[in-house]
Amino acid sequence: MVSVQVKKEPYTLKMLRAKYDLTQAQAGAKVGVSADVWHNWEKAKTFPNIPQLQKIEKEFNVTYNDIIFLTNNNG
Numbered sequence: 001m002v003s004v005q006v007k008k009e010p011y012t013l014k015m016l017r018a019k020y021d022l023t024q025a026q027a028g029a030k031v032g033v034s035a036d037v038w039h040n041w042e043k044a045k046t047f048p049n050i051p052q053l054q055k056i057e058k059e060f061n062v063t064y065n066d067i068i069f070l071t072n073n074n075g
Contacts, residue, residue: 012068014042016060031055044070 011019017027017038024042025035031052040046048056053064 010066010068011062012042012070013038013056016056016062016067017042020060030059042070 013027017024020027022030023035024038028035028038031038031048032055033048033052037046041048047069056067057063
């Protein structure tokens with residue numbers, strides 16, 4: 001039997017949120033943070049900690065490696 005590994009497409013947090021048709025407030029609520037916190041993650045002003053990443057993985061059925069974290073080029 002041949003094992004086939006399906007490669008998942010990478011997502012930014014914004015793309016992941018859009019995939020589920022969620023607002024920033026709704027996405028944040030799924031992982032226990034405010035809309036402002038989720039917004040800051042999307043804009044690379046701050047980043048989720050390990051427990052928050054684990055919640056994102058669980059709620060959105062992704063792994064850390066499936067998520068593209070943007071860099072903050074604002075200095």
